[in-house]
Structures are given as structure tokens and as C-alpha cells.
Amino acid sequence: MSDNESGGMLIGAISDDQKIVMINDLTLPIKEDIQSRFQYIRSEKHNNLLKEKWLASNKTLMYFGEWHTHPQDDPIYSTQDYKNWKMLLNHSNTFTEDLLFLIAGRKHFKIWLGNRKNNKITLLFKGEFSEIDTKNN
Ligand SMILES: [Zn+2]
DSSP: OOOSOOEEEEEEEEOTTSOOEEEEEEOOOOTTSEEOSSOEEOOTTHHHHHHHHHHHTTSOOEEEEEEEEOSSSSOOOOHHHHHHHHHHHHHOOOSOSEEEEEEEOSSEEEEEEEETTTOOEEEEEEEEOOOOOOTTO
């Protein structure tokens, strides 16, 4: 298994009553991304993948944020992550007011909620990975 960071887009749909967001898809790293031990930079080509999913889903699946991995047990966002997230809050061309930013560490994962109106980013959820069998990696 590579030690490099991975990432991509979080993709989901909104219920008809606009009350529930379901994140049920994502994009995976592609070769145009920049992946290193301490950095993941998603390439613009993910937008093409998003568009394909959007069209294939009859325009119900859409962009809801970003995920990436960190080589930390308990992930903490970097200064660069924070800058990227702020940039995405200001510039993403999407319908929702909120975006989700997920970082998966080795033991825990965290989800931050970014609000596009007040430009605030707050921790929404911290979860723990259940025992994962790593013997086959
Ligand atoms: Zn990061």
C-alpha cells in the first residue's frame, strides 16, 4: 500500500424535500493528481468524472465536497488544506450552501462542514475506523 495521500470529490444527492443529503459516491485518485507523503492535490479532471456521474444519474448526483487521506492516526487539517477549503467554499459552482471536507487518518476520520454563506468551517463529526484487516495489503 502506498504511503502517499489519496483523495477526490464527495458526491451525493439531496432528498426531494431538500432536507437530507446522502453522500453515496466519490471520485478516486487519477494519474493527473499530485500525490505525495504530505500532500494531495486533486486535478481538474475530476470535474469531468463529476459531470459524467451527474449526467448518468439524471442530474441528481452532485458535488458535495472533498475527501483525502492523511498518514496520521487522528487527522488534523494542514494550513494548505484550510486554504483549499476556503477557496472551494468561495469558488465551487454547486447548488448547496454547505460543503463537506473529510480527512481519513489511520484510526479516525473527521468531517468538517463548510458554510458558503458565512465562510465558516467547523468540525461536524469524528469517527473511528472499526478493525480493518490489513494483512492482505
Ligand atoms: Zn491534508
